[in-house]
Amino acid sequence: MDEKVAAFKEIRKVGVVGCGQMGGGITQVCAQSGYPVAVSEINDELLQRGLASIDASLTKSVQKEKITQQDKDTTMTRIKGTTDITDFGDCDLVIEAAVENLDLKKKIFGEMDKVCREHTILATNTSCLSITGMAKATKRPEKVLGMHFFNPVPVMKLLEIVRTAKTSEETLDTAKKFGQSLGKTIVIVQDSPGFIVNRLMAPQILNAIRMLESGIATKEDIDTGMTLGLNYPMGPLALADLVGLDTLLFIANGIYDEFREAQYAAPTLLKEMVADGRLGRKTGKGFYEYM
Numbered sequence: 212m213d214e215k216v217a218a219f220k221e222i223r224k225v226g227v228v229g230c231g232q233m234g235g236g237i238t239q240v241c242a243q244s245g246y247p248v249a250v251s252e253i254n255d256e257l258l259q260r261g262l263a264s265i266d267a268s269l270t271k272s273v274q275k276e277k278i279t280q281q282d283k284d285t286t287m288t289r290i291k292g293t294t295d296i297t298d299f300g301d302c303d304l305v306i307e308a309a310v311e312n313l314d315l316k317k318k319i320f321g322e323m324d325k326v327c328r329e330h331t332i333l334a335t336n337t338s339c340l341s342i343t344g345m346a347k348a349t350k351r352p353e354k355v356l357g358m359h360f361f362n363p364v365p366v367m368k369l370l371e372i373v374r375t376a377k378t379s380e381e382t383l384d385t386a387k388k389f390g391q392s393l394g395k396t397i398v399i400v401q402d403s404p405g406f407i408v409n410r411l412m413a414p415q416i417l418n419a420i421r422m423l424e425s426g427i428a429t430k431e432d433i434d435t436g437m438t439l440g441l442n443y444p445m446g447p448l449a450l451a452d453l454v455g456l457d458t459l460l461f462i463a464n465g466i467y468d469e470f471r472e473a474q475y476a477a478p479t480l481l482k483e484m485v486a487d488g489r490l491g492r493k494t495g496k497g498f499y500e501y502m
C-alpha cells in the first residue's frame with residue numbers, strides 16, 4: 212500500500228464522530244484506504260486513547276508483516292484528531308459513531324447540518340436507533356443514511372447501508388461506492404430496528420443466554436456447538452462478549468420496544484450482568500474472562 216490514494220474521488224475527506232471501538236476502526240479503515248480523516252472525541256483524554264488504539268492496531272499489522280512501517284506512518288498522517296466539530300466543515304462525508312443515545316445523536320446531526328457544506332452526506336453507525344429520527348434533526352434528510360460497520364471493523368467485510376424513506380438514490384449510490392472503496396461488501400436495508408444483521412443476531416444470542424440460564428448446557432458447550440456445528444468463527448456467548456453486553460441489551464430492548472416479540476425480550480441473566488458491570492471484553496469479564 213505505498214502512497215495509496217482514495218479510490219473514490221467524490222469523497223475527498225471523511226469525518227468520524229467518536230473514536231471508540233467502532234469510530235476508531237472506521238477511522239483506521241478509511242485512512243488505510245487513502246482518505247484524509249478528521250476524527251472527534253468529546254475530550255482530549257478520550258481522543259488520545261482512541262488514536263493510541265488505532266496506532267496499536269496498525270503496529271500489530273506491521274508486526275504481522277501485513278503492512279510496512281511506511282504504510283502505517285502514511286496512514287497515521289492522514290488522521291487528524293480533534294475535539295472541535297467545526298473541523299468537519301470541509302468533509303464530504305461524516306460518519307457518526309458516538310454512544311447509542313438517540314437524543315445525543317439528534318443533537319450531533321443538528322450540529323453537523325450547520326457546520327457541513329450543502330453536499331455533505333451525514334451517516335450514522337448506529338446499531339439499531341431510528342435513522343429517520345436523526346434525519347429529522349437536519350435540513351438535508353435526503354443526504355442522511357446509516358452506514359453500519361461490524362466489529363472488528365478492519366476485519367469484517369460487511370457494510371450495511373440503511374436507507375430511510377427520504378434518502379436519495381444519489382446519496383445511496385455515493386455511499387455504496389465509498390463503502391466498496393473501503394473493500395467492504397454492501398447490503399442495503401430499509402430503516403427498521405436492528406436492520407438485517409442485528410435483528411437476526413439478537414434472538415440467537417438471547418436464546419443462547421436463555422439456554423445457559425436454564426442449565427441445559429455449559430457456556431463452553433453452547434459455543435463449541437455453534438462454532439463447530441454451524442461453522443461460525445465464534446460461539447454466541449463469546450460473540451456477546453465481543454459486541455459488549457450493554458450494547459446487546461440496548462439492541463434487544465430497542466427491537467423489543469418496536470415489535471413486542473418474546474424472542475427479543477432480554478433474559479434476566481443479561482440484565483444482571485450489565486447491572487453488575489460485566490460487559491464482556493471491554494471490562495475484562497463477561498461470559499468469559501479476558502486478560
Ligand code: 3HC
Pocket residue numbers: 268275337338360361362363364365366367409444445450453454458
Ligand atoms: N483489528 C484488526 N485486525 C484484527 C482485529 C482487530 N481488532 N481483531 C482480529 N484481527 C485480525 C487478526 O490480526 C487476524 O489476522 P490474520 O489472520 O491475518 O493474522 C485475524 O483478524 C483473526 O484474528 P485472531 O487470529 O486474533 O483470532 P480469530 O481467528 O479468533 O478471529 C475474530 C477473531 C476476527 C474476532 C473472529 O473470531 C470473528 O470474526 N468473530 C466474529 C465477529 C463478529 O461476528 N462480529 C460482528 C459483531 S456484530 C456487530 O459488530 C454489530 C454491532 O452493531 C453490534
